[in-house]
Amino acid sequence: MNKAKKEEDMHKIKLLQGDSLIIVDMQKDFMPSGALPVPGADKIVPVLNRYIELFFEKKLLIIASRDWHPKDHCSFRENGGIWPRHCVQGTEGAEFVEALNLPKDIVVVSKGTNPEKEAYSALEETGLSEILKQKGIKRCFVGGVATEYCVFNTVLDLLKIGCETFLLIDAIKSVSPKDGSKAIEKMQDAGAKLIRVEMIE
DSSP, X not given: OOHXXXXXTOOOBOOOTTEEEEEEOOBGGXXXXXXXXXXXXXXXXXXXXXXXXXXXXXXOEEEEEEEOBOTTOTTBGGGTOSBXXXXXXXXXXXXXXXXXXXXXXXXXXXXXXXXXXXXXXXXXXXXXXXXXXXXXXXXXXXXXXXXXXXXXXXXHXXXXXXXXXXXXXXXXXXXXXXXXXXHHHHHHHHTOEEEOGGGBO
Protein backbone atom coordinates (compact mmCIF):
# COMPACT_ATOMS: atom_id res chain seq x y z
CA MET A 1 0.00 0.00 0.00
CA ASN A 2 1.11 3.52 -0.75
CA LYS A 3 2.40 4.98 2.51
CA ALA A 4 0.89 8.39 1.77
CA LYS A 5 -2.51 6.79 1.32
CA LYS A 6 -2.09 4.86 4.54
CA GLU A 7 -1.22 7.98 6.49
CA GLU A 8 -3.92 10.23 5.09
CA ASP A 9 -6.62 8.68 7.26
CA MET A 10 -4.56 9.03 10.42
CA HIS A 11 -5.92 11.93 12.40
CA LYS A 12 -6.70 12.40 16.06
CA ILE A 13 -9.76 10.50 17.24
CA LYS A 14 -11.63 11.28 20.44
CA LEU A 15 -13.41 8.30 21.98
CA LEU A 16 -17.14 8.87 22.46
CA GLN A 17 -20.16 7.11 23.87
CA GLY A 18 -21.31 4.70 21.16
CA ASP A 19 -17.76 3.51 20.44
CA SER A 20 -16.74 -0.12 20.78
CA LEU A 21 -13.45 -2.03 20.70
CA ILE A 22 -13.60 -5.39 18.91
CA ILE A 23 -10.67 -7.75 19.50
CA VAL A 24 -10.61 -10.56 16.96
CA ASP A 25 -9.46 -14.09 17.83
CA MET A 26 -6.54 -13.44 20.16
CA GLN A 27 -6.42 -17.11 21.12
CA LYS A 28 -3.53 -19.38 22.01
CA ASP A 29 -3.80 -21.51 18.86
CA PHE A 30 -3.12 -18.41 16.73
CA MET A 31 0.04 -17.48 18.61
CA PRO A 32 3.48 -18.44 17.18
CA SER A 33 3.59 -21.67 19.20
CA GLY A 34 -0.04 -22.59 18.50
CA ALA A 35 -1.73 -25.04 16.16
CA LEU A 36 -2.41 -22.39 13.50
CA PRO A 37 0.26 -19.74 14.10
CA VAL A 38 -0.02 -16.18 12.88
CA PRO A 39 3.56 -14.80 12.71
CA GLY A 40 4.13 -12.09 15.30
CA ALA A 41 0.63 -12.36 16.78
CA ASP A 42 2.08 -12.21 20.29
CA LYS A 43 3.78 -8.89 19.50
CA ILE A 44 0.49 -7.00 19.26
CA VAL A 45 -0.71 -7.99 22.74
CA PRO A 46 0.87 -4.95 24.48
CA VAL A 47 -0.70 -2.61 21.92
CA LEU A 48 -4.10 -4.24 22.30
CA ASN A 49 -3.75 -3.89 26.07
CA ARG A 50 -3.26 -0.17 25.61
CA TYR A 51 -6.44 0.04 23.52
CA ILE A 52 -8.27 -1.98 26.17
CA GLU A 53 -7.08 0.45 28.83
CA LEU A 54 -8.29 3.47 26.85
CA PHE A 55 -11.75 1.99 26.24
CA PHE A 56 -12.06 0.64 29.78
CA GLU A 57 -11.23 4.03 31.27
CA LYS A 58 -14.14 5.57 29.38
CA LYS A 59 -16.49 2.66 30.22
CA LEU A 60 -16.93 1.81 26.54
CA LEU A 61 -18.02 -1.56 25.19
CA ILE A 62 -15.20 -4.10 24.68
CA ILE A 63 -15.90 -7.22 22.65
CA ALA A 64 -13.71 -10.26 22.02
CA SER A 65 -14.48 -12.74 19.27
CA ARG A 66 -13.17 -16.29 19.30
CA ASP A 67 -13.11 -19.31 17.04
CA TRP A 68 -15.07 -21.92 18.98
CA HIS A 69 -15.09 -24.98 16.78
CA PRO A 70 -16.63 -28.37 17.44
CA LYS A 71 -14.22 -31.29 17.06
CA ASP A 72 -15.66 -32.24 13.66
CA HIS A 73 -15.58 -28.77 12.12
CA CYS A 74 -15.54 -28.63 8.32
CA SER A 75 -12.55 -26.26 8.19
CA PHE A 76 -10.18 -28.92 9.57
CA ARG A 77 -8.01 -30.79 7.09
CA GLU A 78 -9.15 -34.20 8.30
CA ASN A 79 -12.69 -33.11 7.41
CA GLY A 80 -11.78 -31.78 3.96
CA GLY A 81 -10.99 -28.21 5.04
CA ILE A 82 -7.83 -26.15 4.56
CA TRP A 83 -6.75 -25.59 8.17
CA PRO A 84 -5.10 -27.73 10.82
CA ARG A 85 -7.33 -28.51 13.80
CA HIS A 86 -7.51 -25.36 15.95
CA CYS A 87 -9.56 -23.60 18.62
CA VAL A 88 -11.64 -26.65 19.51
CA GLN A 89 -14.27 -25.82 22.10
CA GLY A 90 -13.02 -26.25 25.66
CA THR A 91 -9.37 -26.84 24.75
CA GLU A 92 -6.41 -24.79 25.92
CA GLY A 93 -5.74 -23.65 22.36
CA ALA A 94 -9.14 -22.00 22.22
CA GLU A 95 -8.43 -19.90 25.32
CA PHE A 96 -7.64 -16.21 25.04
CA VAL A 97 -3.98 -15.29 25.40
CA GLU A 98 -3.21 -14.92 29.10
CA ALA A 99 -1.19 -11.73 28.60
CA LEU A 100 -4.22 -10.00 27.08
CA ASN A 101 -5.80 -7.89 29.84
CA LEU A 102 -9.45 -8.57 29.10
CA PRO A 103 -11.92 -7.03 31.59
CA LYS A 104 -14.20 -9.43 33.46
CA ASP A 105 -17.34 -7.91 31.97
CA ILE A 106 -16.17 -8.21 28.37
CA VAL A 107 -18.67 -9.40 25.75
CA VAL A 108 -17.45 -12.64 24.15
CA VAL A 109 -18.86 -13.81 20.82
CA SER A 110 -18.16 -17.32 19.54
CA LYS A 111 -17.97 -18.07 15.82
CA GLY A 112 -17.49 -21.18 13.73
CA THR A 113 -19.71 -23.20 16.07
CA ASN A 114 -21.64 -24.86 13.23
CA PRO A 115 -19.63 -27.97 12.23
CA GLU A 116 -20.81 -27.67 8.63
CA LYS A 117 -20.02 -24.00 8.05
CA GLU A 118 -16.84 -21.90 7.99
CA ALA A 119 -17.19 -18.49 9.61
CA TYR A 120 -14.52 -15.80 9.49
CA SER A 121 -16.54 -12.75 10.51
CA ALA A 122 -17.30 -11.97 14.15
CA LEU A 123 -20.78 -10.99 12.96
CA GLU A 124 -21.58 -14.30 11.26
CA GLU A 125 -24.26 -16.14 13.26
CA THR A 126 -22.93 -14.74 16.56
CA GLY A 127 -25.59 -12.18 17.42
CA LEU A 128 -22.98 -9.42 17.41
CA SER A 129 -24.84 -7.16 14.99
CA GLU A 130 -27.85 -7.27 17.34
CA ILE A 131 -25.64 -6.51 20.35
CA LEU A 132 -24.16 -3.48 18.61
CA LYS A 133 -27.63 -2.23 17.69
CA GLN A 134 -29.00 -2.74 21.23
CA LYS A 135 -26.01 -0.93 22.75
CA GLY A 136 -26.30 1.98 20.32
CA ILE A 137 -22.83 1.43 18.89
CA LYS A 138 -22.00 3.78 16.03
CA ARG A 139 -18.23 3.31 15.69
CA CYS A 140 -16.13 0.15 15.99
CA PHE A 141 -12.36 -0.12 16.41
CA VAL A 142 -11.05 -3.50 15.23
CA GLY A 143 -7.76 -5.30 15.93
CA GLY A 144 -6.50 -8.87 16.27
CA VAL A 145 -5.80 -11.74 13.86
CA ALA A 146 -5.58 -12.63 11.13
CA THR A 147 -5.66 -9.48 8.99
CA GLU A 148 -6.65 -11.16 5.72
CA TYR A 149 -9.20 -13.57 7.20
CA CYS A 150 -11.21 -12.87 10.34
CA VAL A 151 -10.24 -9.20 10.75
CA PHE A 152 -10.97 -8.56 7.08
CA ASN A 153 -14.39 -10.21 7.10
CA THR A 154 -15.37 -8.62 10.41
CA VAL A 155 -14.48 -5.13 9.16
CA LEU A 156 -16.41 -5.59 5.91
CA ASP A 157 -19.49 -6.84 7.75
CA LEU A 158 -19.36 -3.90 10.16
CA LEU A 159 -19.24 -1.52 7.21
CA LYS A 160 -22.19 -3.34 5.60
CA ILE A 161 -24.38 -2.70 8.65
CA GLY A 162 -23.49 0.98 8.56
CA CYS A 163 -21.00 1.07 11.40
CA GLU A 164 -18.13 3.55 11.07
CA THR A 165 -15.11 1.29 11.33
CA PHE A 166 -11.51 1.94 12.33
CA LEU A 167 -8.79 -0.62 11.65
CA LEU A 168 -6.12 -0.67 14.36
CA ILE A 169 -3.17 -0.79 12.00
CA ASP A 170 -0.69 -1.29 14.85
CA ALA A 171 -2.68 -4.13 16.43
CA ILE A 172 -3.22 -6.62 13.60
CA LYS A 173 -1.10 -9.41 12.15
CA SER A 174 -1.47 -11.44 8.96
CA VAL A 175 -0.64 -15.00 7.98
CA SER A 176 0.98 -13.64 4.81
CA PRO A 177 2.38 -10.07 4.75
CA LYS A 178 1.51 -9.75 1.05
CA ASP A 179 -2.06 -10.93 1.55
CA GLY A 180 -2.35 -8.79 4.67
CA SER A 181 -1.35 -5.66 2.74
CA LYS A 182 -3.91 -6.42 0.04
CA ALA A 183 -6.60 -6.94 2.68
CA ILE A 184 -5.78 -3.60 4.31
CA GLU A 185 -6.16 -1.86 0.95
CA LYS A 186 -9.51 -3.56 0.33
CA MET A 187 -10.77 -2.62 3.81
CA GLN A 188 -9.71 0.98 3.29
CA ASP A 189 -11.32 1.07 -0.15
CA ALA A 190 -14.53 -0.24 1.42
CA GLY A 191 -14.54 2.66 3.89
CA ALA A 192 -12.48 1.53 6.88
CA LYS A 193 -10.27 4.19 8.45
CA LEU A 194 -6.76 3.42 9.65
CA ILE A 195 -5.61 4.43 13.10
CA ARG A 196 -2.78 3.85 15.58
CA VAL A 197 -3.03 3.97 19.35
CA GLU A 198 -1.19 7.29 19.60
CA MET A 199 -3.91 8.88 17.47
CA ILE A 200 -6.59 8.30 20.13
CA GLU A 201 -7.35 11.15 22.50
